[in-house]
Amino acid sequence: MKVLLIKDVKSLGKAGEVKDVKDGYGKNFLIGKGFAKHATDEILAQHKADELQRAEDEAAEIATLKAMAAKLDKVEIIITKKLGQNGHLFGAITKDEVAQALLEQHNIEIDKKHIIDKVAIKTVGEHDLDLKLGHAIHATLHVDVQGE
Numbered sequence: 001m002k003v004l005l006i007k008d009v010k011s012l013g014k015a016g017e018v019k020d021v022k023d024g025y026g027k028n029f030l031i032g033k034g035f036a037k038h039a040t041d042e043i044l045a046q047h048k049a050d051e052l053q054r055a056e057d058e059a060a061e062i063a064t065l066k067a068m069a070a071k072l073d074k075v076e077i078i079i080t081k082k083l084g085q086n087g088h089l090f091g092a093i094t095k096d097e098v099a100q101a102l103l104e105q106h107n108i109e110i111d112k113k114h115i116i117d118k119v120a121i122k123t124v125g126e127h128d129l130d131l132k133l134g135h136a137i138h139a140t141l142h143v144d145v146q147g148e
Contacts, residue, residue, distance in 0.1 A: 083147035
């Protein structure tokens with residue numbers, strides 16, 4: 001009996017593979033527990049179509065992220081914050097503030113989790129932040145911190 005694995009099965013194979021197994025094992029365990037489907041022509045054709053659709057969606061997402069990275073590399077945001085007597089900022093510039101300023105100034109929405117710099121911005125001046133957008137695509141955001 002041929003089955004299409006839906007989930008990874010230890011010692012048998014990974015999801016998406018077609019395996020030839022004994023009838024009882026295939027019907028009672030794999031199909032019964034939801035680990036596989038009977039590998040008919042319709043099921044295989046549907047699986048292939050789903051894989052193609054997933055690949056197209058991923059390619060479109062990667063293209064969108066690359067365009068956003070190119071756009072973010074050219075963008076500079078300005079954040080003004082109160083200064084103390086010694087010329088340092090009160091507190092630090094947070095990832096939330098950077099994401100909000102980017103949305104307000106350039107109408108680009110990113111999740112604050114995409115900002116991966118661990119160093120908090122505590123000084124006035126220009127800073128470069130590294131953004132991890134996904135699919136191994138990175139961008140650099142230029143932030144100009146000014147005191148008021």
